[in-house]
Amino acid sequence: MTSNPFITMQEIKKSFNGVPVLKGVTLQVEQGEIHALLGENGAGKSTLMNILGGVHQPDSGAIYINGEEVKMLNPRVSQEHGISFIHQELNMVSDLRVYENMFLGSELRNKFGFLKVEEMCRQTHEILSKLGVDIDPKEYVRNLATSYKQLIEISKALLHKSRLIIMDEPTTSLAEHEVNRLFGLMKNLKNSGVSIIYISHKLKEIKEVCDGYTVLRDGELVRTGSMEHEDIETITKTMVGKAISQERFLHEHPFGPVVLDVNGLTSNAFKDINFAVRKGEIVGFTGLAGDGRTELFESLFGYRKKYTGEVKINGQVVKIDHPRKALKAGMGLVPRDRKENAIIKDLSVLHNMSLSSMGNFEKGGFIQDKEERTKFQFYKEALNIKVHNPRIAIDKLSGGNQQKVIIAKWLEAETELLIFDNPTQGIDVGAKQEIYQQIVELAKLGKAVIILSSEAPEVMRICHNINVMFHGEITARFTADEANEEEIMNYATGSKREVAQIG
Template sequence: MSNDWIVEMKDIEKSFNRIPVLKKVSLQVKKGEIHALLGENGAGKSTLMNILGGVHLADKGFITVDGEKVAITTPKVSQQLGISFIHQELNVVGDLRIYENMFLGSELRNKLGILKVEEMCRQTEDILANLGVRLDPKEYVRNLDTSYKQLIEIARALLHRSRIIIMDEPTTALAEHEVERLFNFMTKLRETGVSIIYISHKLKEIKAICDRYTVLRDGEWVATGSLKETELDQITNMMVGRSVSEERFVQEHSFGDTILEVKDLGCEGEFRDINFGVRKGEIVGFTGLAGDGRTELIETLFGYRRKSTGEIKVNGKQVKINHPKHALKAGLGLVPKDRKENAIIKDLNVIHNLTLSSMSHFEQAGFIQEKREKSRFSYYRDKLNIKLHDPTVSIDKLSGGNQQKVVIAKWLEVGPDVLIFDNPTQGIDVGAKREVYQHIIDLAAEGKAIIILSSEAPEIMKVCHYIHVMYQGEITASINGDKATEDLIMSYATGSKREGGKGGKYRNAATAKQ
């Protein structure tokens, strides 16, 4: 055992229901380093970290902290050893103040049991100041940017004298300026000797902030190395076991009639003069920077918001959509960005999540036909390559990529004419991304009209026939997918360039040239 490691996990093995999930996996983390833990969804990253966090017990192997063997049997033991786990879903209470979140469950009281509010505020201010941030400890957490909410979790970890902080996909919901702020916090922590285990699928961010990496694949250790000495395509290859092409996925084919047409659509204070159309078999993308209005545009299309101007036509007929049920009836389906909040019910099993929006397909004489439900699930499991052993487990047991496939299957069973994907690969790994892209392209080939929203220009360029760029609530450019470049998209997304005409260049999908 080496004294170089603040934490070492050696030859860890773990099985669930006799199915091996980790097979002799090892991880070593140095004091004061940011260590990337990489791998596809289902590679075993979460299980390994849950063992370190005391949620699961390893079947075999051992763990050392500061060179001493330890038995991490509960999360409390893990915390006592100086280990904190900051999950992707932030664990802060919006209706409590900053200092109340910091000391939740460990409040300071005097001999009479009265809360020592000012002392808690002082300690909160001191820890935040060490991270280079000044916030009012009595501010309500709900009023903070997402990055500051993450900071509260980091500060709480430091309050408990954590020396090892595990961060799971910390930048998923952050805007670009918030990512920069988070990285500044992480750099300050590293300088004080705190070690960070950083889990992310965003390899450019990994390269920018991390010192070393460990790659897992199919529950096995693949490699450990220095990020300065390793190219990103090498890491990608190690993660998926093959090279992943950056070329366009989209396949050229003839388009059918216009399915969705939007004219002069506006929503006061959010967006204005939006014009576009989508044809049968066409994939149309929307991209831009945070606050560009594309999310609000789709929320209006799907009935979560009310439009103030304009009209929406589906299959040539004007429709009034003031509620999601109107959108569903009109033939629109939405795969939302935040699947855990808006697309799945985590306590329901996989089959019931899949059939939730199409219960009428499985009802007979007032009873649900479970045999038919299982049959349809088997069909979609094969069609979308959903990887799981037991479809009766709760959906939160699946990896992010497989959860996303279940959400797609749910909408395929509903059978809408138009499918909208809001950041379809958010929080899933490079291998699963490739599968999701291929499924989207296959849907277009089957005649579905597809809309994709993404803040990642390379993703939009990879799969879209046509791309609309938004800036401050307007379409500033409409670009053929095969002519788009990241630089061109960014010039329109930042407002430094714009096409002429009302709401950008209006394109009726029925007449747009490729």
């Protein structure tokens, strides 16, 4: 691609427990280039970056910086070569404060060895405000929302004077305005000669900020080139090996009786919410950051207690003030940011999948091994989960494949009503389809389904009815046929609202 690249990774090979994950991958990035690294879940993107970041050692191959061979023996050596790494897994220490996390391992001290707390706070504040984040540097990280943790992770990389920044899915938890600020910063960095390797499954983002790209498939390089001459469809096809259509998955069938009926729900985050979901129906909620959607469903599920209004399940008024009660009433919630909220890291893939639906597998006090494995096999194929041995700890799976396991566990749960918050976060374009397909199957079986998503096209593809929220209110409601992206955006941004109160 170029004769004088800043970074060259040459013929990199890597196996885990005898399974080849990278089969001789070459990657070149120029100085001041934003380079997209693309591929399906489990293609080897994070592994390749972990090698560049000194987290893993390659089995063979070489790394060159400005033409000179370097050995990235550990993360410190990689950092000394000017490489910063924003990990897919958030690496924050919850019990430390924001500034302590920012300077972890590179604390500022005065000549007597005392920590320069105020100076570290000042620098933390300065960097965070570049990203438009207004949080107290002395706040404990455990008190922050996931999107803030992601922004701190990004800021931490910016703190060091880097020559190359690796960004492994930096925007999974970010709202659109936060993404835009990040892109602004990336462009500034690029103009000052910093190179960036950018991993994301959001192909629109890729097209917007990246100069060059490399696609991996099953640990092999399949295509590399300049973004300018490439369209998203071609890249997608190279990634998944087939064309991906943007067709709707909507399935028309008669609905059953109302399962969930919400009347006049009001709190400090949302106002006078009315809606109903019937058996077999898929209802979507979309909007921008701060629309109150997540708070609404956290209230319905018993995570938040301070609200007024009436909730009926199967015609009975219920007062749900604890998630346990929600589960008992037949509701399930697949949370967003699942890596933080839903995955038990040390547990095997198999057990992570069967955890919530233990009732399905437990007979006479012990887990039915065979049934568990049969179910697992089914979802492994249905969702294309890449795992060689389901007994390994779930954190050995690629980020997207961990997500799929958690989705599978809820698809298996015997709840009448299922709420998916951001169902395809971190999932590649091909696997998205497979998840939609499974959600549609649930509705066909008569389950009531709610989809929360910030991406309008996502709710448009699978929902029978779509609610748009703005500032805590439902501002519009569309049937699948009426909905179009532009109208949804008009209501989501508050530039339009339906006159009559929706009820």
